[in-house]
Amino acid sequence: MNISEKYKYVRQQTVAICSHLQIEDYSIQIVKYASPAKWHLAHTTWFFETFILLPNVKNYKVFHADFNFLFNSYYNNAGDRILQANRGNMSRPSTNEIYAYRNYVDEKMQDFLKIARDKKILDLVVLGLNHEQQHQELLVTDVKYMLGNNPLFPVFHNDYNLVNDANSRNExxxxxxxxxxxxxxxxxxxxxxxxxxxxxxxxxxxxxxxxxxxxxxxxxxxxxxxxxxxxxxxxxxxxxxxxxxxxxxxxxxxxxxxxxxxxxxxxxxxxxxxxxxxxxxxxxxxxxxxxxxxxxxxxxxxxxxxxxxxxxxxxxxxxxxxxxxxxxxxxxxxxxxxxxxxxxxxxxxxxxxxxxxxxxxxxxxxxxxxxxxxxxxxxxxx
Missing domain, CATH: 3.90.1580.10 (paralog of FGE (formylglycine-generating enzyme))
Structure with missing residues (x-):
């Protein structure tokens, strides 16, 4: 699997997790440490726009001027950001706009990866993909926290129990x-x-x-x-x-x-x-x-x-x-x-x-x- 294929695969996995959500689920933040699904979708996209595209693509135009402020997590070197506890207050931008943001950056990244040869830059892309995989796990745990605090205890997916596995060896x-x-x-x-x-x-x-x-x-x-x-x-x-x-x-x-x-x-x-x-x-x-x-x-x-x-x-x-x-x-x-x-x-x-x-x-x-x-x-x- 080359870097372009790896990029596409990892990015699709994040979207696949979110495919089981209702639109109302995307913006909810119950506690400070559990971020909304919409924020995860945007933040992992922000990483590639901020650290790969902006420094390396001539005349690159950011998708939205406010997104660096909204979707930076804890990188002081990357500028000001909203408080972590306020990530769930963003009813705007809409979830549809966040998906448009992902599509925009993905298209620009695929174009860039066709010509990228610098090992240091490609290593940073690999870091970004591993960063996204970390957020995929955080996304699952944050969604569970959100739904687990819903008084109806709703089903995310019938085949997604995740806590029913047993030990295979007792040695x-x-x-x-x-x-x-x-x-x-x-x-x-x-x-x-x-x-x-x-x-x-x-x-x-x-x-x-x-x-x-x-x-x-x-x-x-x-x-x-x-x-x-x-x-x-x-x-x-x-x-x-x-x-x-x-x-x-x-x-x-x-x-x-x-x-x-x-x-x-x-x-x-x-x-x-x-x-x-x-x-x-x-x-x-x-x-x-x-x-x-x-x-x-x-x-x-x-x-x-x-x-x-x-x-x-x-x-x-x-x-x-x-x-x-x-x-x-x-x-x-x-x-x-x-x-x-x-x-x-x-x-x-x-x-x-x-x-x-x-x-x-x-x-x-x-x-x-x-x-x-x-x-x-x-x-x-x-």
Whole structure:
């Protein structure tokens, strides 16, 4: 697949996700961190217009003069932008205008890709495509948050449950102590936060091949896991009490039985399915309750070839920090990962919402400890 075909494929995948939405769904933003579908469609388009077409196509005419302000996310180098919490206030521009924007930029990009030869520019196009794939996963999770907070619990798509998969193996991997190389060493694409290959010493450890299931988490809940302060980090205990948490996100107790919202609608919790939508605080408390712990990101990477991963983003016990020799690019691209290396924890693997061919065992995802709207789960170690 050449770069033009790859571009077309990735862009079509975003539109395919949105094909299951009603027009009223496109503009809704329930919380600050969950952006509207319309904004995702526009922002991923803005990336190519701003970083590829404007600097490299002579006399390029932007689709709309206000779109840089409306659809820049967090790139200070790219100019002023609206507040993240206000993304859902934009009833205008219309969804139809946003699709026209995508078509306009796609046409210009295909023309440009026919003549583009500069490796640095083409690498930036590849970054843009991976950026769009990240937003495809965010789009799925944001749509689920929107529909999951609708009192009717509407169906997004009957064949799009995404939380009904089960473990295939219930074994333990034992790793002997040693010095291991960490970081991306291939020839393909990776993010800058995966670079800086370095050696780490890892002590003997064991790690489960299986992820924690709903049934296991039921036991934690039923034995008072959410009411025992001894299990929780101090920040986590404050989070539980401030938000009156008594179960994972999307779980609802109805007439004595637990149900959860899925993208296929409200369903009875499948006890055999892998747990989903928990945050770092919950993962850490569960591990404490089990007398185990979360793996470090280095342990996870060392063991990854022996693990069945890719169904849930897996919380690790590692803070999101720079690898040795990490170097930020100049300008807006340098804002992509580096400036977020504070107050976040690393997740490894991928999830059922991650696009195909967008995962690596060196991929370092990161979120704040309280966030749980992503497809997150728990793998235990000791």
């Amino acid at each position: 333990i991997v034992k790793i002997s102590e040693g010095v291991f190389e960490i970081g991306y060493q291939g020839n393909g694409f990776c993010y800058d936060n995966e670079l800086g290959v370095h050696k780490v010493y890892v002590s003997n450890f064991e790690i489960n091949k299986h992820l924690v299931t709903n049934d296991e988490y039921f036991e934690f809940m039923e034995t008072g896991g959410y009411s025992d302060f001894n299990l929780w980090l101090d920040d986590g205990w404050s989070w539980v009490n401030d938000n009156q948490i008594n179960g994972p996100m999307y779980w609802h107790k109805i007439k004595g039985e637990w149900f959860y919202y899925t993208l296929s609608g409200l369903q009875k919790v499948d006890k055999n399915a892998i747990l989903c939508h928990i945050n770092y605080y919950e993962a850490n408390a569960f591990a404490e309750w089990k007398g185990m712990r979360l793996p470090t990101e280095f342990e996870w990477e060392v063991a990854s070839k022996q693990l069945d991963w890719g169904k849930r983003w897996e919380w690790t016990n590692s803070a999101y920090l720079a690898y040795p020799n990490f170097k930020k690019e100049n300008g807006a691209v340098g804002e992509y990962n580096g400036k977020f290396m504070s107050n976040r924890m690393v997740l490894r693997g991928a999830s059922v919402a991650t696009p195909k061919n967008h995962s690596r065992n060196t991929y370092r995802n990161f979120f704040t400890p309280s966030e749980r709207w992503q497809f997150t789960g728990i793998r235990l170690a000791k």
